[in-house]
Amino acid sequence: xxxxxxxxxxxxxxxxxQDVLFKKNYGCxxxxxxxxxxxxxxxxxxxxxxxxxxxxxxxxxxxxNEFSYLRDTESTSLQQARDDVLKSINNYNYSKxxxxxxxxxxxxxxxxxxxxxRQEKRPVKGNILTLRKYxxxxxxxxxxxxxxxxxxxxKFNNITxxxxxxxxxxxxxxxxxxxxxxxxxxxxxxxxxNSNKNGWLVTSDEQKEFFNVNHENQMIKHVNRLxxxxxxxxxxxxxxxxRLQRWYNxxxxxxxxxxxxxxxxxxxxxxxxxxxENYSNIKILIGGEQNMIxxxxxxIQRLKDKFQLYKPEADGVQFTNAKNTSKTxxxxxxxxxxxxxxxxxxxxxxxGKILDRDVNAAINILNRWxxxxxxxxx
Numbered sequence: 001x002x003x004x005x006x007x008x009x010x011x012x013x014x015x016x017x018q019d020v021l022f023k024k025n026y027g028c029x030x031x032x033x034x035x036x037x038x039x040x041x042x043x044x045x046x047x048x049x050x051x052x053x054x055x056x057x058x059x060x061x062x063x064x065n066e067f068s069y070l071r072d073t074e075s076t077s078l079q080q081a082r083d084d085v086l087k088s089i090n091n092y093n094y095s096k097x098x099x100x101x102x103x104x105x106x107x108x109x110x111x112x113x114x115x116x117x118r119q120e121k122r123p124v125k126g127n128i129l130t131l132r133k134y135x136x137x138x139x140x141x142x143x144x145x146x147x148x149x150x151x152x153x154x155k156f157n158n159i160t161x162x163x164x165x166x167x168x169x170x171x172x173x174x175x176x177x178x179x180x181x182x183x184x185x186x187x188x189x190x191x192x193x194n195s196n197k198n199g200w201l202v203t204s205d206e207q208k209e210f211f212n213v214n215h216e217n218q219m220i221k222h223v224n225r226l227x228x229x230x231x232x233x234x235x236x237x238x239x240x241x242x243r244l245q246r247w248y249n250x251x252x253x254x255x256x257x258x259x260x261x262x263x264x265x266x267x268x269x270x271x272x273x274x275x276x277e278n279y280s281n282i283k284i285l286i287g288g289e290q291n292m293i294x295x296x297x298x299x300i301q302r303l304k305d306k307f308q309l310y311k312p313e314a315d316g317v318q319f320t321n322a323k324n325t326s327k328t329x330x331x332x333x334x335x336x337x338x339x340x341x342x343x344x345x346x347x348x349x350x351x352g353k354i355l356d357r358d359v360n361a362a363i364n365i366l367n368r369w370x371x372x373x374x375x376x377x378x
Contacts, residue, residue: 077113112162190366202358276322
């Protein structure tokens with residue numbers, strides 16, 4: 001297989017005994033990370049540049065001696081926690097983008113542990129995953145992913161087991177051949193980003209994208225209202241808590257699925273996608289009373305990743321200055337200084353053309369890039 005690294009996530013169907021063991025491993029991994037980081041800070045203070053790999057190894061052995069229950073969990077997952085501490089320290093020392101490493105908390109940190117995979121052993125056979133110390137676990141996924149995991153040429157690097165509060169999942173880090181590249185279409189498109197009901201994304205081809213999770217938001221609000229009437233910790237409260245987590249997970253999964261499908265379809269149809277440069281300052285609120293912010297930066301990053309993967313020769317994602325793109329008529333280039341923000345359609349006082357505010361802005365964004373006003377090359 002090639003050197004293309006990708007990740008695949010499958011849902012695990014664990015036994016009650018495995019469920020207990022997984023939860024213990026989540027806690028022990030978090031404990032190991034915090035103990036090693038605490039020892040590093042206690043010895044070196046704020047000057048973490050002096051932390052070495054040998055010291056971190058020694059701290060891991062000391063942690064196992066101090067907390068005997070750590071030896072009951074799978075050993076490589078604790079070693080991976082040790083490596084994570086050293087990596088976070090190195091990132092903080094040698095990169096200005098990274099902040100100082102923080103302790104992992106039970107509420108804010110994802111519950112997970114990671115196992116390495118030996119080269120001579122294959123952890124997957126059919127729909128059965130074999131984990132060290134925990135035995136065989138059945139999982140479910142699509143037929144495409146199942147065939148890829150069972151391909152004899154697929155190389156497994158590591159397996160991360162995590163939970164969303166309801167179910168357990170396994171994320172495989174594998175090496176395989178890169179997917180087949182998409183053909184170039186020669187098409188270009190400009191995109192105007194909005195935070196209104198006219199579509200959060202409007203293209204120069206007059207396409208308007210809407211994202212709606214109002215039903216999920218209303219159910220989250222409804223379950224929260226029911227929980228407020230129950231005594232915290234009661235049986236009913238615990239049942240409602242699981243129900244609430246399901247709705248949160250459902251909303252998150254819908255958002256992820258929407259971003260992946262939309263980004264792939266845009267990359268498949270167009271070779272160049274032009275955005276306004278200040279997109280990171282735009283907050284797109286979706287969902288009525290239970291507002292959530294659409295992750296625009298993640299969406300654009302997924303576009304960049306897919307262009308690099310499927311169309312490396314295309315221009316990909318580009319950016320340009322969007323000043324006065326809504327007020328400028330794309331037919332005659334007349335700037336309507338009197339245009340109000342609330343006007344969604346307006347007539348150009350010079351040429352008489354009736355324009356959709358957002359479509360007109362998207363066309364101007366594309367035209368500016370075509371005229372050479374490109375700010376960022378990706």
